[in-house]
Amino acid sequence: MKWLAGLALALTVFSVHAASKDVILPGDAKCTKCHDETESYPVLSMGKTRHGVMVDGRLPTCTGCHGNSETHTNKPEGVKIRPLPEFPYGKRTADDVGGHNQVCADCHKGGKFMDWNGSIHAARDVPCTSCHQLHVAKDKVRDKRTQAEVCFTCHKEQRVLFNKPSHHPVPEGKVACSDCHASHGSAGPKLMTRDSIANTCFTCHMEKRGPFVRKHEPAEDCTICHNPHGAATDNLLKVRSPMLCQQCHEPSSHRGNFPSFAAGASTGGLNITQARGCLNCHTNIHGTNNPANAGNERTFRR
Ligand code: HEC
Ligand code: HEC
Ligand code: HEC
Ligand code: HEC
Ligand code: HEC
Ligand code: HEC
Ligand code: HEC
Ligand code: HEC
Ligand code: HEC
Ligand code: HEC
Numbered sequence: 001m002k003w004l005a006g007l008a009l010a011l012t013v014f015s016v017h018a019a020s021k022d023v024i025l026p027g028d029a030k031c032t033k034c035h036d037e038t039e040s041y042p043v044l045s046m047g048k049t050r051h052g053v054m055v056d057g058r059l060p061t062c063t064g065c066h067g068n069s070e071t072h073t074n075k076p077e078g079v080k081i082r083p084l085p086e087f088p089y090g091k092r093t094a095d096d097v098g099g100h101n102q103v104c105a106d107c108h109k110g111g112k113f114m115d116w117n118g119s120i121h122a123a124r125d126v127p128c129t130s131c132h133q134l135h136v137a138k139d140k141v142r143d144k145r146t147q148a149e150v151c152f153t154c155h156k157e158q159r160v161l162f163n164k165p166s167h168h169p170v171p172e173g174k175v176a177c178s179d180c181h182a183s184h185g186s187a188g189p190k191l192m193t194r195d196s197i198a199n200t201c202f203t204c205h206m207e208k209r210g211p212f213v214r215k216h217e218p219a220e221d222c223t224i225c226h227n228p229h230g231a232a233t234d235n236l237l238k239v240r241s242p243m244l245c246q247q248c249h250e251p252s253s254h255r256g257n258f259p260s261f262a263a264g265a266s267t268g269g270l271n272i273t274q275a276r277g278c279l280n281c282h283t284n285i286h287g288t289n290n291p292a293n294a295g296n297e298r299t300f301r302r
Contacts, residue, residue, distance in 0.1 A: 030062070167230035
């Protein structure tokens with residue numbers, strides 16, 4: 001009986017908007033004579049968004065997004081159920097994601113959207129409108145404090161990681177997914193905002209770029225040791241030291257004053273499996289500049 005409810009709606013709305021004047025967008029009377037703020041999804045809130053500026057000629061009106069929709073606005077005689085608009089959006093976006101996205105992409109192209117077509121979100125048929133809400137005053141995905149909620153609807157694994165004790169302050173609203181990821185596509189890997197993971201990290205952690213006289217070789221790839229989203233171990237470390245280091249460095253090969261570095265071995269009163277382990281001595285693990293002491297410089301010590 002959906003058409004009956006629709007008919008009732010159409011009738012009430014007709015009586016309210018007998019004059020059929022544009023309400024928020026040029027030419028919207030064609031639609032707003034039936035659709036207005038009294039609906040379960042109050043469409044006129046668009047007037048409070050960037051798309052709702054009456055005088056900006058670059059902006060779409062109702063038909064700019066939903067299509068001309070002639071049979072929808074003027075139900076042909078003898079047809080029982082009102083045909084849908086050409087681009088109904090909402091749940092029906094799934095029937096033709098490419099077509100619905102193209103409506104938006106026809107206007108939003110170049111610049112930040114240059115890499116959209118090659119992006120994984122486009123390739124996987126993720127609708128623009130699964131991230132963006134256009135008929136509401138606040139578009140959650142463009143607000144740092146609410147953005148993650150939108151992403152988490154699809155990326156559940158990242159929700160779990162951001163709940164771990166050590167995490168980038170995304171749940172706290174201080175860092176956003178979009179500080180590291182370009183949702184519309186990027187030239188870098190994993191939708192990074194820069195051309196590489198490390199260069200993305202350096203936008204905030206400049207001191208890790210160096211230049212260092214001696215660089216710890218694997219430090220180029222931050223994700224060898226860090227999980228950027230969250231970890232159980234301090235400093236976003238995937239594994240605790242010394243195990244972290246011993247993935248690559250043989251415990252038994254440690255030279256110098258320490259005869260044996262078997263796990264748990266005592267080293268001048270320092271048990272390397274305790275506390276920060278290797279990091280008690282190798283304090284500058286990303287790289288060093290210590291011209292006064294070549295040995296310390298070589299082994300990332302102060
Ligand atoms: C004569 C009245 C009338 C006019 C004019 C009209 N609509 Fe509708 N529209 C309806 C009715 C009735 C429904 C069905 C509502 C329901 O099922 O809850 C509907 C549903 C819709 C839907 C939801 C479709 C879906 O997924 O179920 C969209 C989107 C829509 N209209 C957009 C528009 C646009 C854009 C215009 C102007 C180009 C327009 N309408 C003009 C009566 C109208
Ligand atoms: C910038 C593009 C855009 C413009 C302009 C636009 N819409 Fe929409 N409209 C959408 C999207 C996207 C949705 C789906 C909303 C959702 O998924 O919550 C939608 C949903 C709707 C719905 C269905 C709501 C429901 O019941 O699910 C109606 C009705 C509607 N729009 C009418 C209008 C009218 C009337 C206008 C002009 C005043 C208009 N739209 C202008 C993009 C647009
Ligand atoms: C007819 C062209 C046109 C269409 C179609 C269109 N837009 Fe827009 N949109 C614009 C313009 C112009 C602006 C204002 C941009 C500016 O100020 O730089 C805008 C603004 C926006 C903004 C807000 C940006 C801001 O700075 O606040 C978002 C988000 C957006 N559009 C998404 C969409 C999505 C998603 C669709 C498809 C459902 C869509 N647009 C369809 C032209 C269009
Ligand atoms: C995976 C989620 C996601 C998808 C899909 C998505 N966007 Fe966005 N969009 C965002 C986020 C997050 C921002 C804010 C941060 C930014 O600018 O990168 C944004 C910002 C925007 C803006 C404002 C840009 C500005 O200059 O401030 C526009 C316009 C826009 N998107 C349009 C679109 C269009 C059109 C599509 C589909 C072709 C789309 N978006 C698909 C997440 C998404
Ligand atoms: C501090 C930077 C940073 C922030 C903030 C961030 N990410 Fe990431 N993300 C990365 C890096 C680096 C990778 C690639 C390495 C990896 O998967 O560990 C990645 C990978 C991903 C992947 C792909 C995972 C895979 O297995 O390939 C998804 C999905 C993702 N991030 C979603 C999110 C979401 C959602 C948010 C916000 C809630 C977010 N990210 C916030 C840096 C970040
Ligand atoms: C409607 C579902 C949906 C939403 C919402 C969504 N994504 Fe995705 N995202 C996907 C799909 C599907 C993939 C493809 C890989 C996969 O299946 O996980 C993907 C992949 C990614 C990747 C991995 C890129 C790569 O190269 O492997 C990142 C990073 C990412 N999304 C970030 C985000 C961010 C940030 C947001 C919120 C602004 C977001 N996504 C919102 C569906 C979504
Ligand atoms: C948008 C800025 C920004 C970007 C980009 C960024 N970070 Fe961070 N990072 C932060 C902030 C803010 C903190 C928290 C500092 C605090 O709490 O004092 C942080 C903290 C950290 C910490 C310490 C966590 C802890 O438990 O104390 C590590 C490790 C880290 N970031 C690594 C990375 C890596 C790796 C990347 C790239 C994948 C990256 N960051 C990209 C802003 C950023
Ligand atoms: C070989 C492992 C390893 C790699 C690779 C690595 N880190 Fe770290 N990082 C660590 C360890 C271990 C700590 C904890 C240091 C401590 O406790 O003294 C740390 C701490 C940090 C911190 C927080 C403490 C501080 O010193 O500010 C940031 C930020 C950070 N790393 C960023 C990065 C960035 C950015 C990259 C990539 C360019 C990177 N890391 C690559 C091992 C690594
Ligand atoms: C992904 C593998 C990897 C991990 C994990 C790793 N390293 Fe390294 N490390 C290397 C490589 C490769 C070199 C360079 C070896 C060379 O120059 O001969 C190196 C060099 C070093 C050196 C200088 C060696 C020399 O001969 O001068 C020290 C000290 C060091 N690492 C300590 C650590 C510590 C402490 C950790 C844990 C926080 C760690 N490394 C984690 C791969 C790793
Ligand atoms: C008590 C301080 C201390 C601790 C703890 C420590 N180291 Fe060292 N490490 C040194 C010193 C001092 C040197 C320099 C030895 C030399 O120049 O002959 C060194 C040298 C190294 C080297 C260079 C190669 C070599 O054998 O000379 C590597 C690799 C290394 N340490 C890794 C580690 C790892 C991995 C751990 C944790 C399992 C660790 N160290 C714990 C003090 C320490």
